[in-house]
Amino acid sequence: MELSKKRVVLDFHRRLGRRLRTLQLDSITDKRLRQYINKKFEKSSKSPKKSLKEGHEFYQLLVDSSRSQFKAGIQLFQIAYCRTVPPHKRVPDWLAEFLSTKVVTRDQKEQFKAKYEGILVHNHEINNFKNVKGLVEKYDKTMAQSDTESSPSNHSILDILKGKKPKSNPVQKPRTAFNSPYYARFDRLRSSFRRYIDHDWSLPQLNVRFPPNSVGLPRNPNVRQNLVLKKLLQLRRFIQEYPPIAKGDMDHLDNVIRSPSMDNHALRPAYERFLRDSYAINDDGSFKLSRTRSVGIPAPQELFKYYAK
Numbered sequence: 001m002e003l004s005k006k007r008v009v010l011d012f013h014r015r016l017g018r019r020l021r022t023l024q025l026d027s028i029t030d031k032r033l034r035q036y037i038n039k040k041f042e043k044s045s046k047s048p049k050k051s052l053k054e055g056h057e058f059y060q061l062l063v064d065s066s067r068s069q070f071k072a073g074i075q076l077f078q079i080a081y082c083r084t085v086p087p088h089k090r091v092p093d094w095l096a097e098f099l100s101t102k103v104v105t106r107d108q109k110e111q112f113k114a115k116y117e118g119i120l121v122h123n124h125e126i127n128n129f130k131n132v133k134g135l136v137e138k139y140d141k142t143m144a145q146s147d148t149e150s151s152p153s154n155h156s157i158l159d160i161l162k163g164k165k166p167k168s169n170p171v172q173k174p175r176t177a178f179n180s181p182y183y184a185r186f187d188r189l190r191s192s193f194r195r196y197i198d199h200d201w202s203l204p205q206l207n208v209r210f211p212p213n214s215v216g217l218p219r220n221p222n223v224r225q226n227l228v229l230k231k232l233l234q235l236r237r238f239i240q241e242y243p244p245i246a247k248g249d250m251d252h253l254d255n256v257i258r259s260p261s262m263d264n265h266a267l268r269p270a271y272e273r274f275l276r277d278s279y280a281i282n283d284d285g286s287f288k289l290s291r292t293r294s295v296g297i298p299a300p301q302e303l304f305k306y307y308a309k
Contacts, residue, residue, distance in 0.1 A: 012055050013037060019062045023267065025076075026256045028249070032080040065267060073270025074277075081253075081278070082243045090246045092283045094185060099236060109229055116232050118180025121207040126216065135216060143218040186235075188285035196279065196287055204234055247280040247288050254291045 016037050020030065040054065064072035088096040103112045126139045186206055208231040213219050253275050262268050272292065280288040 009051050009055075012052060016055060016059055016062070019059060019066070023062065023065055024265070025267070026252075028252055029077065029080045032084050033076060036079055036084050065270070068266045068269070070267070070270035070273055073267045074274045077270065077274040081245045081249050081274075085246060085249070090249075091244055091281050092185075094182060094283075095189075095239070095281060095285075098182075099240060103229075103233065112232065113225060113229050116182065117228050119182045119186045119206055120228065120231060122210065123207050124210045124212075124218075126212045126218075129216075139212065139216065139218060146218060146221055185283075185285035189281065192279075192281075192285065192287040196289065204231070204238060206235075207231075244281045245278050247282075250275070250278060250280045250288060250290055253278075257292055 017034065020033055020037070023030075025033070037058070040058075061072050061075055065076055082090075086096075087099045090096075091099070098116065101112055101115075102108050124139070124143075126136055130136050183206070190204075190206060208228050210219065210224055210227060218224070253271065256262060257268070257271050257275060262271065265271070275290045276293050278290060282288055
């Protein structure tokens with residue numbers, strides 16, 4: 001970056017800092033937003049044009065907040081308490097790992113499924129036709145055979161080279177999730193969403209449905225495993241798009257809103273709304289809510305798509 005362009009970006013960074021100071025935010029919010037500015041604009045490796053564009057968008061947020069536009073203020077608090085705080089500092093370890101695990105490569109996907117598949121109940125839609133004699137039994141037997149053939153874990157390399165078939169596993173019963181160490185926590189988390197989010201929107205159900213193929217037999221094991229992965233990622237996206245804040249941050253904001261200095265603060269409505277809409281998660285999966293909260297948490301519009309079907 002040329003010296004003159006660097007100076008323009010640096011000057012604008014200082015301008016952002018001065019504008020932030022005029023909002024007179026509490027110490028933690030102010031500190032985190034300054035760190036956000038430093039990381040995103042001052043030390044940015046992006047082109048000056050892109051840095052300035054992003055800087056102007058953030059500057060407009062600051063200007064709108066100074067004019068008591070509480071929606072802009074809420075966006076600032078979302079940056080300070082959600083976007084700049086990594087999951088392991090906001091949620092229990094078991095949930096932070098679920099939210100942060102990379103699921104890109106084939107091996108990562110397999111490991112992710114193996115670890116968390118137990119939180120899902122497997123519902124095979126063929127069980128809706130138990131009145132058809134022999135249909136479910138044939139389905140179960142075919143599924144057990146296809147699962148055995150798709151996994152050589154009980155089959156040595158030498159046997160494979162000799163063309164020997166693996167031993168058949170017993171017919172598998174529908175999977176239940178209750179033996180998973182994670183199930184109780186995710187189930188409680190879902191119950192908390194359902195209880196406290198307006199309109200009864202909640203974390204998607206902890207099950208995965210397997211429709212049969214056109215002739216009433218199980219779909220390919222790879223297809224079924226992809227359905228499992230899809231459902232696990234759906235659960236993860238739901239929490240990522242409606243993120244919790246840290247319990248310590250909730251306590252801090254509860255104290256801030258009760259401070260006499262907030263009585264006539266321009267952003268008091270934004271503080272109150274953000275705090276009302278926020279939640280934290282206890283280690284057992286239950287919600288921790290603000291002491292000032294008296295109404296349900298509104299469901300964000302972008303979450304409605306999970307319930308479109």
